Amino acid sequence: MMKKQPFNMLKIGVVGCAILVGVSAAVLPVTGSASAAAAEHITAVPMNAPLTAVPTSVTLNPQIKIKDEILTSSTENLKTNIKVPQLTGLLDTNYQDELNDILLSHANKDLAEWENEATEASADAKASGFEYRPYELTITYALKSDGTGNLAGVVSLEVTTYGATGGTGMPRVDTYNVLNAAQAQRVTLADLLGDNFKETVNAGVLAKINEKPEDYFKDDFKGISEEQDFFVDKGEVVVLFPKYSIAPGVMGTPGFNFSLPANLIVKPKPADSTQANPTVKLELQAADSFNNTDGIAMVPFRQVAEALGYKVKWNQDTRSAELNKGTQWTSVTVGKDAYFFARMAPVALGAAPVIQNETLYVPLKFVSDILHAEVKNGDTGVIHIEQK
Incomplete structure (x- = not known):
């Protein structure tokens, strides 16, 4: 039951939930000698504290803008800091509307589930004569790529959902990677690394784990999935793993950097009119x-x-x-x-x-x-x- 494991709903299983995805080519070296240094570089997103969201309606380039959709709890049992990104400026406005719907639906679903959990916890505390401390739900985001720079046209968005009942929480990171074209398309790992992307990423991640096996649960690494979360940032791809999945909690959400060719161009796939x-x-x-x-x-x-x-x-x-x-x-x-x-x-x-x-x-x-x-x-x- 969710009540016994309040953070289960925030774990990435599928996909988390990454609905629009992409990836890279050679694992970059990790600098520094201590585990903390490794965490700083390897961990793509520090998850032990809520992240700072992009300010409302920030202009990310002359075309792409993000506006915050603020969601609040209807119960005092749950404190919220929820900023849902809503994009404008994609060339394909239909795709843009659907993507914004997905982002908002995810957040509303999480909010409803955490409100129910908080209400039950509050009632249990009252019945047992304990003081109830409100649960907290934070949803933040970061635009990793706005479609300019080294990988033209690729928009990469990361959304972090973090629930807290006290103690260490289980964040969920969802990533969305889109080719900003007249007919927008999902960007996949295969688009960036080729058909053998699994072999490329698996070999790179395993090599990095072998460098510092004490920092990871090597036996728990079974290879990446078709829907592995990642984002594009400054000509690199960062492949993400859920917290605790292949490393101790101190490592946060482990991320592994892969470099991309400087001349890589992701082109729109031709539409098949017969389909x-x-x-x-x-x-x-x-x-x-x-x-x-x-x-x-x-x-x-x-x-x-x-x-x-x-x-x-x-x-x-x-x-x-x-x-x-x-x-x-x-x-x-x-x-x-x-x-x-x-x-x-x-x-x-x-x-x-x-x-x-x-x-x-x-x-x-x-x-x-x-x-x-x-x-x-x-x-x-x-x-x-x-x-x-």
């Missing part, structure tokens, strides 16, 4: 779904989501799954009848996600109401799903 807005059709047989005790149809989450073109990322710590397709994003949590997409407020669909026979199921209304696909029930129990 524009394809119609996706899926048929679920009667055996694929079931009705719960309230008669609500439950369908397999991953099977449906992947058939509709979404990438699925499971986080065992929070027992939640995230979906993303381009800039479209949403998530579901086992046991919580609360669903949302983009700017919409969480809605109840009558049933929470459940795991049955090692498969995650969600209400059929999730497909129609949240993913906006057309759903039709056949006479033989077959469910027809179509999305254009």
